[in-house]
Amino acid sequence: MRYDVAIIGTGPAAISAALTLKLHNKTILWFGSKKLSPKVELSERIANYPGVAMVTGPELNRLYREQIEQAGLEITERQVTNIASTRRGFMLQGGDEIYDAKTVLLCTGAVSPKGFPGEAELLGHGVSYCATCDGFLYPGKTIAVYCGAKEFEHEAEYLAEIAAKVYLFTPYADCGVKRENVILNPGKIRAILGDSAAEGVELQDGTRLDVDGVFVIRPAVAPGRLLRGLEIDGANIVVNRRMETNKPGCYAAGDCTGRPYQLAKAVGEGNVAAHSIVEYLSQLECK
Template structure:
């Protein structure tokens, strides 16, 4: 079991990981991407101390180089659920499970709102993990909403399992290699059903399905952690970066404005120290 699990590879996650490593803590760092794409794509950053007029790509490289120099690596797995289990937490990350005594959420701010019905039908027809839940839909009709080309292999996996697969790619240049996948160039506006999800609704029609897989680069904190307090779309924390759930801390953009890399890095350090203090109190 790990002492700490960090979720997210942005400045807050980098900061927390570097200090945990310097304190020789046993931790795992999980993210769908080893490098924060928000950082990497930034045009120019003028207010990061010690790095004047740095591009996002340069800052991302600096983060990566610093971490690798200390022997720190990101485990590239998208976390789709965090569950409290008798004094510790279980993290579901695609087809793997991890256990940790504390969690630091550094998931960033969600730029895309959940589709109406998405959270309501989670676990009842909506899934974020193809390899975890794909077998439940063998021989059935499913829809897949995908926001990134890197998940196309998961679409192909699902297409081979299901009887019918509707794919809604939310990006250009898709190359899905499956004769069983039908491309739908529409954006869903709502998921509906009864006890389970039954329909994907568009502005001009609907699809009857047994399930929907939503393949995004991240999952919102409130969806990740049941019962997590959220205010105005952000994780509610105090000055120690503590959430309303003992043992779970949050840092960076997910805790609210200002959305600044330097603020995120500072909060990552605060959250790490709070997690270490929490661990000490457990002994």
């Protein structure tokens, strides 16, 4: 199936866009978390969102979930690790599936554009963002896995089932992965090493660990690495007032387009992006 639009992210900008696109009867492929935005969830009180006075983050997310369900919208909990422009639109890699969409809306939140040194250079050459996609390449091998959030531990588990030895790095405590072949947090990663392919990781204390591959699993992939050629300014996706990026058919909304990192701003941009997408799709149909 070729979707009208693929939305990446389930924060306020994405919700606003999805509600509007659904009203316009567009087919929507929506990637994210059914729990919605962790940033909203962790907000104590939101005092300046018109219409919902002094709401707590969890309560707002609950209202959102109800509204999403009422609208008949569905969320796919696969992480999108790669987007490629094609002649007909976009191909998206979500887990080990490939999806096809006419347009893409990036609502990826505020993501640090910084990866580990060497990460961007060696991506696709021993560095992977997707356990399900590339794990099969490493049976009996030694790999390093950076697991950026507790909810991705199942990916680390999966990799540990395949590989002989796993150096697992987590930025949080109480990692739940307990396996004999997993060495948990031998230090902090300073860089990924290798010339034409990943060969090791360097730790902050200077230790070098030799590995055959490195998996970097983060809650969100920085958009500049998600879609090649996307114009980025610092950490922000560059958009105009219509929320168009430099790639035709690709739009962005919410924190990923820059400050202010605010609910109302995100919701507004999602709405504008949805309208621009509707217009773009109607022009596609005329061609």
